[in-house]
Amino acid sequence: DTEVTQTPKHLVMGMTNKKSLKCEQHMGHRAMYWYKQKAKKPPELMFVYSYEKLSINESVPSRFSPECPNSSLLNLHLHALQPEDSALYLCASSQRGTGTTTYNEQFFGPGTRLTVL
Amino acid sequence: GENVEQHPSTLSVQEGDSAVIKCTYSDSASNYFPWYKQELGKGPQLIIDIRSNVGEKKDQRIAVTLNKTAKHFSLHITETQPEDSAVYFCAASSTGANNLFFGTGTRLTVIP
Numbered sequence: 001d002t003e004v005t006q007t008p009k010h011l012v013m014g015m016t017n018k019k020s021l022k023c024e025q026h027m028g029h030r031a032m033y034w035y036k037q038k039a040k041k042p043p044e045l046m047f048v049y050s051y052e053k054l055s056i057n058e059s060v061p062s063r064f065s066p067e068c069p070n071s072s073l074l075n076l077h078l079h080a081l082q083p084e085d086s087a088l089y090l091c092a093s094s095q096r097g098t099g100t101t102t103y104n105e106q107f108f109g110p111g112t113r114l115t116v117l
Numbered sequence: 118g119e120n121v122e123q124h125p126s127t128l129s130v131q132e133g134d135s136a137v138i139k140c141t142y143s144d145s146a147s148n149y150f151p152w153y154k155q156e157l158g159k160g161p162q163l164i165i166d167i168r169s170n171v172g173e174k175k176d177q178r179i180a181v182t183l184n185k186t187a188k189h190f191s192l193h194i195t196e197t198q199p200e201d202s203a204v205y206f207c208a209a210s211s212t213g214a215n216n217l218f219f220g221t222g223t224r225l226t227v228i229p
Contacts, residue, residue: 004160031215042206042219043161056215090160094215103149103168104210106217108160 003027004109006091012115015081021112023074023091032074033106034066035090043090043108049074081116088113119144121209123220130197131228138223140207141189147209150183150190151217155204165192197227 004025013019023032031050035043048056049068063085065077074091092106120143130136140150148169153161167174167181167190174181183190194201207220
């Protein structure tokens with residue numbers, strides 16, 4: 001299985017809602033990532049989990065809360081979002097965690113298209 | 118930190134012609150250079166990568182070249198087909214790092 005899956009595909013939420021995005025991989029990868037992608041832009045790194053521990057938080061507002069329940073799953077909890085948070089949210093995984101002597105070969109999921117009203 | 122520049126931003130070619138996309142990077146510590154293809158409404162797909170210990174890598178119609186001295190790398194697509202139409206991103210990273218530094222993307226259109 002060489003796939004990263006994400007649910008839901010599309011999500012529309014109001015600014016007072018609480019929702020969660022889910023990501024799953026069964027490749028035995030030990031690093032997982034959340035990216036945000038706006039239209040016509042490259043992905044922007046938000047969070048990195050390495051061996052199920054948060055290793056990078058790129059100064060993301062607290063209304064985004066990541067969680068890594070186990071090595072195969074990654075969640076992104078959303079609360080009190082703003083319309084400017086509307087974007088494609090991408091999950092990725094790579095084989096090894098931070099600090100190892102390997103290359104950062106990342107595999108992306110299809111993304112969740114989020115619209116905040 | 119690393120800065121990756123990518124050119125051109127848009128590229129149109131006739132079906133069957135070749136397409137070349139170029140990227141430059143700034144950090145000499147970068148030693149891994151992947152290329153991603155992103156189709157409309159989908160996530161980026163890793164299509165080829167190159168490591169700094171080689172100068173060229175080929176996979177069927179796709180090739181990537183790396184010039185470490187000049188700090189630039191390029192994607193070459195030969196015999197282009199309409200299904201090659203997509204946005205292509207280059208990226209740079211270094212061993213042990215988790216950050217991928219992306220270029221700004223190239224929208225390739227293959228005209229049938």
